[in-house]
Structures are given as C-alpha cells and as structure tokens.
C-alpha cells in the first residue's frame with residue numbers, strides 16, 4: 001500500500017520540491033498595517049468549529065500523517081541538551097518511523113523537514129545529518145526572550161549561519177509590537193534578515209505575549225514586509241503557544257500579503273502541538289485557508305519536540321490495529 005491520497009484530492013507525503021522566489025520584503029506600508037484588523041469573536045467562533053469539521057480516515061489519514069512528518073522541525077530546545085541527545089534527535093529526523101512501517105506505507109526516504117536546535121548544538125546536528133539534505137534550523141537572537149543587546153543578536157545570527165544553520169528562527173522584540181512601534185519592528189526584522197544571508201529566516205512573534213490578535217495581525221504583516229521567509233507563532237516557552245485563533249489570524253495575514261504582493265510566505269505553528277489529531281486540524285486549516293501549495297515543507301512547518309512520537313504511534317496503529325506504548329516512541 002502506498003499512501004498517496006487524501007479525502008479531498010491527491011497528495012503525496014513528499015511532493016516534488018517547487019522553489020518559490022524568496023520574500024525580499026517591501027517598504028513598510030504603515031497605512032496597510034494600521035488598517036489591519038482581527039475580529040476576535042469571529043475568529044474564535046470559526047476556530048472552534050475546525051476540530052470537528054474534517055475527519056480523515058484510514059489510508060487518507062496515513063497520508064496526511066506522513067505529510068505532517070515531512071513538515072516537522074524536529075526540535076530540542078532545553079537547557080540540558082547534550083550532543084548525544086541532539087545526535088539521537090537527528091537519527092530520528094533521518095528515519096522518523098521504523099523501516100518496517102515506512103516500507104508498509106510505501107514511504108521509504110521520508111524524513112522530517114528540519115532539525116531545530118540552539119546555536120551551540122548546530123555543528124553536532126550538521127555533522128549528524130550529513131548527506132541527508134535535512135537542514136538544521138537554529139534559534140538565534142537571544143532566544144527565547146530576545147532581550148540581549150541588539151549587536152549580539154545580530155552576531156549570533158552570523159555565527160549560526162557560519163556554523164552551518166540553513167534556517168534561522170529569530171525572536172522579535174515584543175515591546176515594539178506592544179507599543180505600536182512598527183517602524184522599529186520593521187528595521188529590526190530587516191537587519192536580522194540581512195544578517196541571515198542565504199539562510200531562510202523564520203520570525204517568531206511570541207504571540208502569547210502580544211496581547212491582542214490585532215497586534216498579531218499587524219506584527220505578521222510588518223515581519224513579512226521586512227523580508228521574513230516564515231512567520232512562526234511561538235518559542236514554545238510562552239505561557240500560551242500555538243493556538244487555532246492565532247493561526248487563523250496569521251495565515252490570513254499571509255494570504256493578504258500574497259494577494260497584494262504575489263509573494264508566498266511560510267507559516268510555522270510551534271509550541272504545545274503534541275498530538276497527531278491536532279496536527280491534522282492544522283493541516284486541514286492550511287489547506288482550506290491557503291491551499292495545497294502551502295502544504296509543503298518549504299511553506300509549512302510544525303515546531304514540535306514530541307509530536308512525531310504520537311504520529312508514529314498512530315501510524316503503527318493504522319497498520320497493526322493495536323496501539324503501542326508511548327515509551328516505544330520516546331524521541332520526537
């Protein structure tokens with residue numbers, strides 16, 4: 001059996017990579033930013049209907065779960081990270097589920113989208129992923145608070161790129177959004193994007209600290225105008241991380257930006273996404289709001305440390321009819 005279809009159309013778990021032009025950004029358009037709205041009650045009503053709306057079963061579900069794996073930034077961001085833990089994570093990224101399972105699903109060669117680590121672990125990860133094509137993403141700029149001196153944050157980006165990170169997850173200064181200083185946010189983001197060079201940059205908004213969905217919408221637009229390749233919800237360290245209302249707000253900003261500029265920016269929900277069924281809701285929402293093109297790793301990622309383990313468990317169940325113990329899928 002090969003898992004290649006979904007309930008609503010054909011989809012392989014790893015579609016051929018299409019290369020979009022990067023988002024080089026546009027001048028800050030304050031009129032557009034100021035006019036951005038987010039109707040919290042309407043967004044929350046819509047978000048509340050999402051989990052029950054689309055249910056995918058059997059082979060369709062397995063295809064969507066393989067798609068989710070291909071879009072995971074498999075993450076470890078702990079104070080007690082060690083090279084050995086990062087090497088185990090990289091082994092999991094290379095072979096996210098057991099060879100027998102992959103063979104049965106016809107998904108040999110499936111990998112996660114990236115491995116995401118702190119700066120100090122980049123070289124270990126690059127070494128462990130050699131020959132796989134799996135990029136290393138690094139959280140830089142004084143993650144998670146982003147409050148170290150600005151020149152050090154810029155230097156950290158440069159150091160992370162020099163160490164081999166192909167993707168840089170930066171954190172924005174929340175105070176710029178909270179005080180409505182959109183020019184400062186734009187300038188900061190632009191300088192960070194420049195420091196990344198050819199490495200792609202994901203702008204972490206830390207939405208749980210931005211106060212309102214309207215701020216989330218505005219900060220999303222400003223970061224895209226300043227050249228973010230992806231906008232990302234959270235560090236995983238805020239009290240509230242990725243949510244469905246925040247996701248609707250951010251992906252509608254992405255849609256708006258695409259409608260007006262023709263440029264596609266990626267989306268990364270991160271923090272607290274640990275269940276396969278939640279991943280399916282996110283994928284269905286992306287399909288509905290942005291379309292199939294965004295269901296590829298160059299435009300969509302999950303930032304997650306433990307989601308892969310639950311997906312593996314569900315795929316195991318799909319083939320064997322029985323649930324394995326979660327300790328069998330410890331990493332990821």
Ligand SMILES: O=C[C@H](O)COP(=O)(O)O
Pocket residue numbers: 075077116234235236237270271272273303304305306307
């Ligand atoms: O960017 C990724 C997040 O830090 C991962 O969060 P998580 O550990 O809640 O999955």
